[in-house]
Amino acid sequence: MKKLFLLVLAVAVLGGAGYYWRYSTSTSAAPKAAGAGGAGGAPRSMPVKAGVVKTGRIAEEVNAVGSLLANESVMIRPELDGRIAGIHFSEGQLVRKGEKLVSLDASEIEAQLAAVNAALSLNRSRMKRAEELHSKNFISAQALDEARENLNQSLARQDEIQARLDKMTIKAPFEGVAGLRQVSPGAYVKAGQDIARLEGIGTLKLDFRVPELYLGQLRPQQEVQARVDAFADEVFGGAIYAIEPAVDEQTRTVLLRARIPNPGVRLKPGMFARVHLVLSIRENALLIPEQALVPRGTERYVYRVADGKAVLAKVETGLRRPGEIEITKGLTAGETIVIDGQLKLQDGSPVSILPEDTPARSK
Numbered sequence: 001m002k003k004l005f006l007l008v009l010a011v012a013v014l015g016g017a018g019y020y021w022r023y024s025t026s027t028s029a030a031p032k033a034a035g036a037g038g039a040g041g042a043p044r045s046m047p048v049k050a051g052v053v054k055t056g057r058i059a060e061e062v063n064a065v066g067s068l069l070a071n072e073s074v075m076i077r078p079e080l081d082g083r084i085a086g087i088h089f090s091e092g093q094l095v096r097k098g099e100k101l102v103s104l105d106a107s108e109i110e111a112q113l114a115a116v117n118a119a120l121s122l123n124r125s126r127m128k129r130a131e132e133l134h135s136k137n138f139i140s141a142q143a144l145d146e147a148r149e150n151l152n153q154s155l156a157r158q159d160e161i162q163a164r165l166d167k168m169t170i171k172a173p174f175e176g177v178a179g180l181r182q183v184s185p186g187a188y189v190k191a192g193q194d195i196a197r198l199e200g201i202g203t204l205k206l207d208f209r210v211p212e213l214y215l216g217q218l219r220p221q222q223e224v225q226a227r228v229d230a231f232a233d234e235v236f237g238g239a240i241y242a243i244e245p246a247v248d249e250q251t252r253t254v255l256l257r258a259r260i261p262n263p264g265v266r267l268k269p270g271m272f273a274r275v276h277l278v279l280s281i282r283e284n285a286l287l288i289p290e291q292a293l294v295p296r297g298t299e300r301y302v303y304r305v306a307d308g309k310a311v312l313a314k315v316e317t318g319l320r321r322p323g324e325i326e327i328t329k330g331l332t333a334g335e336t337i338v339i340d341g342q343l344k345l346q347d348g349s350p351v352s353i354l355p356e357d358t359p360a361r362s363k
Contacts, residue, residue: 048341066208072200
C-alpha cells in the first residue's frame with residue numbers, strides 16, 4: 001500500500017512540472033515574436049547606399065603595338081659605273097626634291113654627246129638639201145628617205161647619250177633627310193652600289209595590327225594616338241589612311257597604316273610605338289558604378305529601388321571604363337539603384353538609403 005502511494009505522488013509531481021514548463025515557454029516566446037518584426041509585424045529595412053543611372057559619353061577602344069616607318073625611303077645608288085666627282089649633301093642635312101646629291105665624272109659621255117651633236121647638225125643640213133633636190137626631181141624618193149633616216153638615227157643617238165649623261169648626276173627624288181654616306185669623293189662606284197640613304201620623315205607612317213574581330217569597325221580617317229618610350233609624356237596624333245585588304249592567316253589580325261605628323265623630326269623610323277585607337281563613341285550611354293552589379297552565374301543583375309524596396313533587375317552590359325560600366329538593357333536613365341550593401345538583399349527587401357558618407361552595414 002505504501003509503494004502505491006509513493007508511485008501516485010511521483011506521477012503528480014512530474015505532471016505539475018511539465019505543465020509549468022509549457023506555460024513558461026509559451027508566455028516568454030510571445031514577446032520575442034512580437035519584437036522580431038517591429039511594430040505591427042513589418043520586416044526591418046536594410047540600410048544601403050544608392051545612386052542614379054546616368055548618361056555619358058563612352059568610347060570603344062583598342063590598344064596595339066606598332067612601328068614607325070619613313071613616309072618615303074630610298075637608298076641612293078648610281079645607275080652607271082663611274083668615279084664620284086662631287087658629293088653635294090651633308091650627312092643629316094634636309095634636302096629638297098630635285099636637289100643635286102652626287103655627281104659622277106661625265107667627261108667621256110660629254111665628249112660622245114659633242115660628237116653626236118656635230119653629226120646631228122650635218123645630217124640636218126643633208127636632210128634639208130635632200131628635200132630641196134627631191135622637190136626639183138634631182139634625187140629619188142629613196143635618197144630622201146635615207147637622208148631622213150640618218151637624221152632620225154642621229155636624234156635617237158643624241159637622246160641616248162643625253163640620258164646617260166643625266167644619270168651621271170643623282171638628284172633627290174623627294175624631300176628628306178640624307179643619311180650617313182658610305183663613299184667619298186674620288187671613289188669609283190659600280191652601278192647599284194650604296195651611297196647613302198634618303199629618308200622622308202617630315203611625316204611618318206605607323207604600321208600596327210588589330211584582331212580581325214574589329215574589322216567591321218575600321219575605316220580610313222579614324223584617329224589614332226601613339227606613344228614612344230623616348231618621349232613617354234607626349235602623345236602623337238595621326239589618322240589611318242590605309243587598311244590591308246587581307247587578314248593574316250596565322251595571327252588573325254589585320255594590318256593598318258596611319259600617318260603621324262613629325263614636326264621637328266624628333267620621331268625616327270624604326271621606333272616602337274604603343275597605339276591607342278578609338279573605334280566608336282556613344283554620347284548618351286547608360287552608365288552605373290561597376291560595384292552595383294550582382295553576378296549570378298553568367299547573368300548580371302542590379303537592385304533598383306522602388307517604393308522603398310529593392311527590386312532585382314536583370315541587365316545586359318556593354319563597354320567598361322575604370323569604375324563604370326555601360327548598361328545596354330534593363331535600366332533607364334534616372335532610376336535609383338543600390339550601389340553598396342546589396343550582398344544581403346533579396347528581391348523585394350525593404351531598404352533605407354544611407355547618406356553618401358555613411359558605409360553600408362552589409363559590407
